[in-house]
Amino acid sequence: MxxxxxxxxxxxxxxxxxxxxxxxxxxxxxxxxxxxxxxxxxxxxxxxxxxxxxxxxxxxxxxxxxxxxxxxxxxxxxxxxxxxxxxxxxxxxxxxxxxxxxxxxxxxxxxxxxxxxxxxxxxxxxxxxxxxxxxxxxxxxxxxxxxxxxxxxxxxxxxxxxxxxxxxxxxxxxxxxxxxxxxxxxxxxxxxxxxxxxxxxxxxxxxxxxxxxxxxxxxxxxxxxxxxxxxxxxxxxxxxxxxxxxxxxxxxxxxxxxxxxxxxxxxxxxxxxxxxxxxxxxxxxxxxxxxxxxxxxxxxxxxxxxxxxxxxxxxxxxxxxxxxxxxxxxxxxxxxxxxxxxxxxxxxxxxxxxxxxxxxxxxxxxxxxxxKMDYEKEKEMYEIGKITVQITSGINSHPMESKYIRAAQIPDDWPFIFHDDMYKIKIISTNGYDDLEKYIFNTKNKLTHIIVDDDPNLPEFLKDVYKNEEKYVYLKKVFDSKNNGFKYKMKIFEIDYEKLDSINKDEFAFLHH
Known part of the structure; x- marks a missing residue:
């Protein structure tokens, strides 16, 4: 015993x-x-x-x-x-x-x-x-x-x-x-x-x-x-x-x-x-x-x-x-x-x-x-992802924000059946591009908006959009996180294809005058 x-x-x-x-x-x-x-x-x-x-x-x-x-x-x-x-x-x-x-x-x-x-x-x-x-x-x-x-x-x-x-x-x-x-x-x-x-x-x-x-x-x-x-x-x-x-x-x-x-x-x-x-x-x-x-x-x-x-x-x-x-x-x-x-x-x-x-x-x-990741920043990115889903249908890929675009489209009601149509927002890769207008024209059937921030991993032409938005008259800013109470800075621009086409026609006419 x-x-x-x-x-x-x-x-x-x-x-x-x-x-x-x-x-x-x-x-x-x-x-x-x-x-x-x-x-x-x-x-x-x-x-x-x-x-x-x-x-x-x-x-x-x-x-x-x-x-x-x-x-x-x-x-x-x-x-x-x-x-x-x-x-x-x-x-x-x-x-x-x-x-x-x-x-x-x-x-x-x-x-x-x-x-x-x-x-x-x-x-x-x-x-x-x-x-x-x-x-x-x-x-x-x-x-x-x-x-x-x-x-x-x-x-x-x-x-x-x-x-x-x-x-x-x-x-x-x-x-x-x-x-x-x-x-x-x-x-x-x-x-x-x-x-x-x-x-x-x-x-x-x-x-x-x-x-x-x-x-x-x-x-x-x-x-x-x-x-x-x-x-x-x-x-x-x-x-x-x-x-x-x-x-x-x-x-x-x-x-x-x-x-x-x-x-x-x-x-x-x-x-x-x-x-x-x-x-x-x-x-x-x-x-x-x-x-x-x-x-x-x-x-x-x-x-x-x-x-x-x-x-x-x-x-x-x-x-x-x-x-x-x-x-x-x-x-x-x-x-x-x-x-x-x-x-x-x-x-x-x-x-x-x-x-x-x-x-x-x-x-x-x-x-x-x-x-460790900055969880407050991640939560804001998720909230911005929800907004992005509501106002866009096709966006450029982004090193950080893209991951939340898919999650933001998942139904709140559980359970659900998975299907590809659930993800309505198209995310278009920027790989191989170094010029914004070329990127837009080659993806115009899918791309509707440009999302940018100060992420150092963004392509240079997208960094320039964030820093010098006034240069791009064919981009209409529809969201700026700093105006919506977020600490994380992100901007969303809608592409005005008619204005872009008009600018390119004027440039073409000038060059051949």
Missing amino acids: FSKNTLTKDRYRHFLPLIIIFFIGLEFRIYYFPYGLPLVADSLTYFSYATEIIFLGHLPTTWTPINNGWSMFMSFWFSIVNLENTLQYMELQRFTSIILSSLTIVPIYFLCKKFFNNKLSLIGASIFAFEPRIILNSLLGITEPLFILISTITLVFFLKYERKEIVISFILVSLCTIIRSEGIFLFFTLTILFFIKFRFHKKYLKTYLVGLIIFCLILIPVINYRIEVTGTDGIFLRATQGTTQTLSTLNQDEGVKIFEGIKLFISYLSWIMIPSFIIFVPYGIIQFFKKRNKDTKFIFVILIINSIPIFYAYIMQAHDTRYIYVLYPIFCLISLFAIEKYISKFNQKNLILILMIIGILASSIIFYEYK
């Missing part, structure tokens, strides 16, 4: 700090929650698909995102939670995302425990809980939090090397693959690790076959559905098409693309090391290889294989750090090899560990404050 009570107290003593870290990480995310802002870009696509599932009562038969697992997961929560309007359901998607992101510290803790003691494992969980890019990502309502959570749980189960846990890991990796196609590389990772560990032992070979069959049984219905709707499965065919495209590109550019991909990979990998990983990961890698054994070799294999789709993305010139986030649990683990070495030099180890957690949290807050 005494031993059971002692064991229970021991567990509480170990898990209480983890629970505290969870709630601090969750509170941190809730504090920065972007209340009142809609989902945009990819997260809006996932939301629209999940909403249509609820509206129809089944998966849509006319369209699907390539990675639709996150949407299907969200449709379950949408179906059991009763809210008032679309924006509240969007906030539910964000809130679900931050819960999943916060929960990921639990499997990271157990992954670290495979190699380190409880106290060091708590440091590994803390690094992830307070990592500013992970916090930022969790607020977007997109796929990474769920994908990282399930993929980390998959590794924890597999690294137990028990038959039952191995089968569970194959079930989980099939779910990862539905959420993001990169999950197939995790499946290849498990397969390679399995045969390294167990060779072709008959007893364990049966376990692999059971896991493989279950993996396929879960994936096949999803693959068939995607092929019927989009013509591709989003996993194998997509990988084949991507490989063919990459090889074709590399042949044409004689290796330039792969060199650029390496540069992008290294630059983004270096950038995401700031603020916490830069102190731990480089030295941790040295210690990692010094203490190499079979388990650390497995971690190395996991790191290499799961870097392949990331490298591919950068070869194809993807400019985003998001692709690397799936490696963060491994970086947390590798960091501990350095931290273990650091604290070995001190007598007050518990004090040093507490100071490290405080330091990680403090550095993350400072970095997050530096990188």
Whole structure:
């Protein structure tokens, strides 16, 4: 009886700090929650698909995102939670995302425990809980939090090397693959690790076959559905098409693309090391290889294989750090090899560990404050987006405002069925143009208004409209945010095509007089 009570107290003593870290990480995310802002870009696509599932009562038969697992997961929560309007359901998607992101510290803790003691494992969980890019990502309502959570749980189960846990890991990796196609590389990772560990032992070979069959049984219905709707499965065919495209590109550019991909990979990998990983990961890698054994070799294999789709993305010139986030649990683990070495030099180890957690949290807050978006500005841009939708029908693309034009056209009444006609405002790209009149004439059947502000990423000819509006007599200003109580400065001009035509005719007559 005494031993059971002692064991229970021991567990509480170990898990209480983890629970505290969870709630601090969750509170941190809730504090920065972007209340009142809609989902945009990819997260809006996932939301629209999940909403249509609820509206129809089944998966849509006319369209699907390539990675639709996150949407299907969200449709379950949408179906059991009763809210008032679309924006509240969007906030539910964000809130679900931050819960999943916060929960990921639990499997990271157990992954670290495979190699380190409880106290060091708590440091590994803390690094992830307070990592500013992970916090930022969790607020977007997109796929990474769920994908990282399930993929980390998959590794924890597999690294137990028990038959039952191995089968569970194959079930989980099939779910990862539905959420993001990169999950197939995790499946290849498990397969390679399995045969390294167990060779072709008959007893364990049966376990692999059971896991493989279950993996396929879960994936096949999803693959068939995607092929019927989009013509591709989003996993194998997509990988084949991507490989063919990459090889074709590399042949044409004689290796330039792969060199650029390496540069992008290294630059983004270096950038995401700031603020916490830069102190731990480089030295941790040295210690990692010094203490190499079979388990650390497995971690190395996991790191290499799961870097392949990331490298591919950068070869194809993807400019985003998001692709690397799936490696963060491994970086947390590798960091501990350095931290273990650091604290070995001190007598007050518990004090040093507490100071490290405080330091990680403090550095993350400072970095997050530096990188966070201006939510007040974003809310004003959303309000201006609503106005833009009411007074325009075709506008130039804008680096910041365009993302809210689509969101501003989503119905308030929920659920709704997604369709392309919902987006009535045409957004016309300015790529390839350096002259306003040429841009207007080439897009005159679609373009009705010009939107400009002082964004440095705008083309020069649009910056000039913002600074010198009086030069453009054929542009009639119909909205100026400074006259409508906004701090964010934006102007909208209606194009007077008749006046522009008249000016051009007069110039033509003068030149040929």
